[in-house]
Structures are given as structure tokens and as C-alpha cells.
Amino acid sequence: MAKKRLRDGDILSTGEKVIHVFMHVLLIILSVCCLYPFLVILGSSFQSQEEIMRSGYRMLPAEFTLNAYRMLFADPVRLIDAYKVTIITTLIGTICGLAFVSSCGYVMSRKDYAYRKILSFYVFFTMLFNGGLVPTYILISRWLELKDNIFALILPGVCSAWNILLMKGFFMGVPTELIESAKLDGLGEFSAFVRIVMPISKPAFATVGLLLLLNYWNEWYFSMLYIESPEKVKLQYLLMSIMKNIEYLNSPEALEAGIVSNGQSMPTLSARMAMCIAVAGPILVVFPFFQKYFVKGMTVGAVKG
């Protein structure tokens, strides 16, 4: 942050002031573009069906109603199942991922490790070449027999080369003397890593942890490919499929089948938005806790190795 001090102390010339104002304006516009869609989703989740039909989606509803959320939680079994699957897979995946990825990145960052070159190549190669959808699909569903098993939602995402390289980039900055002295104190490699290196690497763990968390929370593709039982799908996939169901509820077929009684209009349009909030809300709440580490943890310095 030394740079900031340097700049704050400066007296800006008029030209620089103009540039600064211009940059703020640009950044504010971009920030609004990022925020606005979420505000509209949030706002319209409180709109009534009639209001959306009349005047479209709104950031600020004319009349505020919780009908959409009531409908969502009227029969929450599916939703709770999906939350359960999502939370379990996210927790296991993130914790295992962090443990494996960090230790591998650490080993790669150690200049005295004899097989460093081979290991780096082994990890890096996976970024350049992959077998594609079909062989992976056959591997998971046939060979590992993980079809309709929640481990199919966990295992493929645990180790990614990118996260290993992020970790490695951070560990490259850990002074060698620190590890040497830990070993002189009689610590083995593993305990040196856990007791000395890990505590000073919070930014890296926070960053990669967040990336893993995001990946698992937002993942829907594997549910689509590998899961058959409705109680084992993740939230994001439920969000995808519930939309179709909601559309079905307002269709003439549903009326005929007696699922909804005549004259009853379900708050389907706002229910979509409420569902979006239920799915994306938790992850947006989590972010601030990680943010202060983010820039430091992103030093992808030495991808090469």
C-alpha cells in the first residue's frame, strides 16, 4: 500500500484532477451496471403478479408483497433437499480442495524439491489439454459408477491446476529461511507447512477457498449430467428446472389436471426472482468476509516453473 501514501501526499495538478474525476465517473458507471440487475431481481421478488403483468419488472415495487416467498416456502421439501446437497458438496469440496491444492502448490514452490520440474509440468499440462465431455462422462458414470451419486458433484472439482498455481504463486513469496529454521527446530515437512507456513498464508487460503466455494455453490452442470433423483440435485439446477415447473403451474394443462383451481393466479413471475434470491443470496453474503485478502491472494506470479 506504499503507493497510496505516495499518491495521497501529492498535490494533484488540474489535469490530473480532471483525469481522476473522469475515472471515478467511469468506475461508478461500471459499478452501477454490476449492481443494478441484482436490485431489479430483489425488487421484483416483492412485486405482485398483477403489477409485473401491468408495468414490468421494477427495482422499487409500487406495492410490497411477500407472496412470492410464501409460494416458495409453501412446499419447501425440494428446496431444503437442494440446500442440503449444495451445502454438503460445497463444504466437503472446499475443505478437501483447499487441503490438497495448498499442499501441492507448496511443494511446487519449494526450490529444493527434487521433482519440482516434473510436478510443475504434470500440473500445468492439465491446463493445456483435456479429454473433453464424452470421456469424462463415461469415466464418471461408467468406470467410477458415480451416476446419481453426490460424489459425482464433489470429486471432479477438488483439484484444479489454476488453484494449485495460485497457491504456488503465493508460497513463492514465503522466505526460505523461515522454512529452514522451522526444520532446524525439529519440525518435519508437514508440520512446518501446517504450523509455520499456513498461518502466514491467510490471503492465499481465503482467495482459493473463496474460488472453490463459488465453484461448488454455483455448479449446476454436473447435476444436469449425472444426477437422476430429484432429491440429489443442487440449488442451481433446481433453479433451472423449477422455472419450467412454475410455467407449467400457470398453463391450461395444470388447470385441467386440477393442480391449481380456476381463477387462482400464482405469483410465478415474482417467484422466479424470489428463487434467484434464495439461490444467490447466501454467496453474496459470504463475500465481504473474504474480500480483504483478495488482492494479496491473487498473485499468480510464477505460473511458469
Next chain:
Amino acid sequence: MAQISKKNVSYIEENRLIGSKKIKWKTFKKNFPLTAMALPSVIFLFIFSYIPLYGLILPFKNYSYELGFFKSPWAGLENFRFLFDNEAVTIATRNTILYNLVFIVLGTIVAVVIALMLFEMSSRFVKGYQTLLFLPYFISWVVAAYAARVFLDIDYGLLNKLLSAFGKEPIAWYNAPRYWPAILIIAEIWKGMGYNGVIYYAALMGTDKSLFEAAKIDGAGKFKQIWYISIPSIMPMIIIMTILKVGKIFYGDFGLFYNFTLNSSLLYSTTDIIDTYVYRALITLGDIGMSSAAGFYQAVLGFILVVVTNLIVRKISPDNALF
């Protein structure tokens, strides 16, 4: 005499061999704790990244689920013939490459501009902007697709409300392929700019601060500082990211193209990419041959492109080459 010396040589040779074996064993033992720490990742990568490489042989086979991979008969180039005879594949390939080119160029420019602007701000502003710019990165394409729906919905969408407020005819966005290149490009940039911006911002933070001070003393203005110090200092990062993205140029972001378009077949002419095509071929048609041929073609062409790009970078500036 000759015999003895020959014997001697083989004796020494043998000794050396044993010696090197011993050294190898010693190195192995000494490095064992570290190797053990890397092992879980090595195993995971082996299973989920290396084993699927058998898929590169798959398109040359006439795969059947009953026979399995090893017993299925060979098919020669049959699968590839089907693949390339297909007009939909040509369109999908064109779309994939064009979108990715735009994503790489525009995405990098936007990210670098954001990083440079953040670098000029004092840290309390950076935090605020960073939080907001990161928001889209935090949601899935599924949720993002609903955010898009809020704008593009034919009856209730904000854009059509706006159009009708100006007395214009509403547009059926989800039936009109010609608008989709713009929509998808905006979506991709929108979602990734915070994350990519911070990658470059982090790289900028690593720049030697004394360079800026020296430049200032020499009377270099803001733009000169950016051009001669900031940009060169993040150039290695830009090149690395670009090379990696070039290797993925035949792969599209499935989440974006599948969810945003609601998988609408009306839009395929401008929105179908190789990945969505392969997915349909595999899941709805069950055509393993053709979809694995497409996978082969993506992987091999991508790999060749990375190697060539890297070769060019190495010719121009050896320090910046990835390998």
C-alpha cells in the same frame, strides 16, 4: 589384458549404475515427505484430467456401451467424416472462435483499464469498487440468465418497456438471433471484468514503487508512466493469460451459451458453440462417436494453437514465453 580391462570397465560401469541408483533412492527418500504432500493432487489430476485423455482415441472407435471402450471395434475416420460433413458444426466452430476472439481482446482491454484505474485510486475507493465489480462474478450463469431475462423479457422486460416508452415496437429478443452476439459479449465482459481486473491489479501492486517515483522526478506525466511502467510491468501477466485463453479458443463457456439463450433453437445460428453442440449430440442424440470426435478436434487444435502462440512469443521476447 584386453579382457581384463573390458571386465574392469563393466565393473566400474556396474558400480556407477549402483551408485546412481543409490543416489536416486536417496533423493527419493529425502524428498518423500514433500512428494507425499503433493500426492493427493497428483492422484486427483490423474483421475480427472489424465485418464479422460483416452478420449483422444475414442473417436476412432465405434463405441458401444455394451462392449465398453476396449472391446468396441475401430471405426477409422468415419466419425470425423460425419462431424465435418455437418453444417451445424461449421457454424458452431465459427461462432466459438469469433466469440472467443472478441472475449480475449475486449475482456483483456476492459480488465486492464479497470486495473489501471483502480491503481490510481486511494485504497478506500478501491475496496468499494472492487466489491461492486465483483458481484457478477459471484453468481452462476443460471442466476445471471434470469438477470438477463429481467431486461430482455418480451412482455415484462425493462428494455421493451423502455422501447415502448419511446413509442417504438417491442423486440422479441429470444427469437432474434441478430442481437445475440452483442448480448453475449456484454454478458461475458460484465461477469468477468471484476475478477480479471483484480488479477491485473494484483500484478500492478507488485510493481517496484521506486520506478514511479523516478519517472515523476524525470517529469513523466501520468500517461507516460502508464505506458512505460505500468503496462510493461503487467505485460507478462497479460501474455500468460492470453496464451492460456488461446488454448481454450475452441471451448466456449457452456453456462453462458446454454442458460442465457434458454437453449432456444431459434438462436442457434449466432449462439450455438461447439460445447453446446457436443452436449446435444451426446445427451439428446446419444451420439458418442460424433461428440467425441468434436472433443478430439477441440483438444488437439487448442493444443497446437497454444504451442504455436508460445513459439511466437518466445521468438519475440523469450522471457515472456509460458514454456
